[in-house]
Amino acid sequence: MTSTKIIHEKKNSDMKKLLGILLSISLLLAGCSISDKNKDLSQEHLVLSTIWFQKSPEAKALFYQAFNIAKERVVEFNKEEGEKPKAVVVDLDETMIDNSPFQGKMVEEGKPYNPEFWAEWTKLSQAKATPGAKDFTLFCDSIGVEVIYLSNRLTTELEWTMRNLDSLGFAFVTPNNFLLVDETSAKEPRREKVAEQYDIILLLGDNLNDFAEVFQHRGDDWGVSVVEKYKNEFGRRFIIFPNPMYGDWEKSIYNNERGLNENEKFKLRRKAVTAF
Template sequence: MMKSTLLRFFAISGVAVAVTGCVSDQKAAQVKLEQQAVLGLNWVQQSGEYQALAYQAFNTARRAFDAAKAQNGHKKAVIVDLDETMIDNSAYAAWRVEHGVPYTKPTWARWMEAKQATAIDGAVSFARYVNSYGGRMFYISNRDDTSYAATVENLQKLGFPGVSRETVLLRTTQSNKQARFDRVKSKGYDVVVYIGDNLNDFGTACYGKNNRERRLQVAAQQKQFGSKFIMLPNPNYGDWISGMATDYYKQTPVRQLEINRENLRVWKD
């Protein structure tokens, strides 16, 4: 009896040690995943190059807006994303690096409620230009609609114009933005420019697609970029990450690290 009891004890202890080790490995991998964002965050927060690309994007958008002719007597509209397009949330991402933790809805909600996002260079002046010269800005974001009050307060504090229930369309049921794009058009607007940091900010062509399919869509629409579609750089997150593998975000942190490396094109010396 004593021998049997001891064997069961050691078996259970071995399983516990294995489980503890596995959990520890996953936590270490999560910390490493967050650390992989550091240089991208440094670039966004510190480089003149990122700043230059932001100004370049909004200068291009202004020229595209001026050149566009609204169809059928409709009023010109510009649709923009918010996060990493008009406002900068990199401080939240840096907080995750500091604490070694992943994105979660509760911490993201806390960040939005803090109303500390800053304006991306050129964004406010572009929005004011559109609203002052015969157009109307629509801010279409996949922030959850429960964050509407905090989001609007943050935008108003930064000086964005025309912020209201009509123009700020957040996510209520699905992340696919097409229905909200169509709602703007149904009100008699001709959307002449779209601005975003994710290909999904321009329509459904790339929604749910892997990166190869997304690149093919970009190639097919290449003439639209710089005229109708204006892209802001975002090296830190987006559907390009989930586009690296099926169910990327359902994988363990250890597996996500492996996928990140597997997707590198490596010089074979």
């Protein structure tokens, strides 16, 4: 074999190796690009609802409307005779304080909710008051009605939560006014505990479960029939707030199934939409 042929074959061999390396790099980069794209879009469904909650004047108007009605009801029910002192039971997240920057972070990082991720946010104690919330607590304080914060935040988050509300100027920021999750996330046992000491005249929340246990099991119609049954209580004893970002209503989209991947959730969200 001539030296020229040997050199030629070596060049061909080196070229094949180089092409193989370049192909591997291209596939790796393509895979990373797809992975990054999926990550970027995995929480895309939150974008519009989060923008609405943060920016729209309609959202702010609904909060002011709800708190205005709540004040009227407090004045009305506070006149009723009773042996126990009166109290209003309020939810915290997306009722009294605005955690939408957490949803913003979910979108930014393409990362779903998990308790550790949530704790990163609550530890900062940076949630803002929802429109009218602080003034409502001060109003209740001025007429002698207690406010009880009943939330599904964990008891380990109490210090951060109290620091947050105190910095915003809320009334009733004492440990005795907070009932967070210790053993169970069900709110009815904690409402019953409040009722032992107070006459609960009003309940405020962004989730139906903030009002009564009857709303916990929604059924195939997403709980619409239960709302119809108790429709006269809304604006009366129950004051509900807007939250299009998340809530127990989501469980109906996913047929109450846990552990679904993002692609499965995407398909079920599309399936849940009604079109003509």
